[in-house]
Amino acid sequence: MASLFVAPSRKGDAWFCAGLASSFPDITVSGSVRLSERRPCAEQKSVPGCKVFRVPATDTSQAYKIEDDSVSQFEAGLPDQVLIFKYRGKIHAINNECPHSSYPLSEGTPFDIEDFGVVLSAGITCPKHGWSFDLFTGRADRANYELGRWEVQLRPTSGTEAAAGNGKEDRDDQEVWVRRKQSIG
Numbered sequence: 001m002a003s004l005f006v007a008p009s010r011k012g013d014a015w016f017c018a019g020l021a022s023s024f025p026d027i028t029v030s031g032s033v034r035l036s037e038r039r040p041c042a043e044q045k046s047v048p049g050c051k052v053f054r055v056p057a058t059d060t061s062q063a064y065k066i067e068d069d070s071v072s073q074f075e076a077g078l079p080d081q082v083l084i085f086k087y088r089g090k091i092h093a094i095n096n097e098c099p100h101s102s103y104p105l106s107e108g109t110p111f112d113i114e115d116f117g118v119v120l121s122a123g124i125t126c127p128k129h130g131w132s133f134d135l136f137t138g139r140a141d142r143a144n145y146e147l148g149r150w151e152v153q154l155r156p157t158s159g160t161e162a163a164a165g166n167g168k169e170d171r172d173d174q175e176v177w178v179r180r181k182q183s184i185g
Contacts, residue, residue, distance in 0.1 A: 014060040018051060018093075018176040021154060024086040025049050031111035034127070035085050050085035050106050052096055053178075060179065078102060082150055084178060085110070087122055092135050093178045094124070095148035100140065103128035110135070153177045 025041035027033060027049050035050040055063040057080060066081070081096035087110040096104050103126055113121040113134060122135045124147075133140050133147035140146065154174040 013180050015177045015179045016055070016060050016063045018053065018084050018178050021091065021174050021176055024051070024084070024091060026086045026089060027110055028088055031109055034107055034109055036106045050083055052106055053082050053084070054080050055082050056080055078104060082178060084176065091152050091176055093150035093152050094135065098126040098128065098131065099145040099147055100131045101126060101128045149181055150178050151181055
């Protein structure tokens with residue numbers, strides 16, 4: 001019998017490092033490119049527009065990156081995958097599985113959610129059935145499906161001036177840290 005006074009283990013909710021912010025190409029064109037398409041990034045030749053990590057629900061310390069060539073392939077275990085990408089300067093982390101059709105969202109297309117030309121939010125479209133999800137709220141454009149979103153933090157690397165307390169921050173020299181959103185209640 002579980003004790004009511006002992007908090008459950010939160011190993012599956014721990015932070016893990018997904019690399020430097022500069023290793024994510026900034027996708028700036030709305031609705032025209034798949035996330036997994038290769039594009040130039042910083043000093044690297046060509047990389048996919050996203051990174052996919054397999055993160056076991058029970059222990060985040062076991063997270064590992066799925067190789068670039070496998071990102072666009074449908075792989076078993078989508079519920080344990082997080083998709084991380086940079087769209088219009090902001091890094092997003094979401095479940096790689098479409099909550100409607102269980103299709104990999106690494107094949108999806110990011111876009112701006114607009115109203116009369118004013119950008120209100122950002123979304124992603126699943127290519128299997130064309131359903132869209134808001135990247136900030138997780139809400140679907142139809143029905144009551146919700147996209148799993150992850151928390152993202154940019155942290156200074158140990159060798160940067162910001163880490164030394166100089167106050168200057170270069171977002172591309174920061175590390176991207178990700179964890180599952182915490183449940184409240």
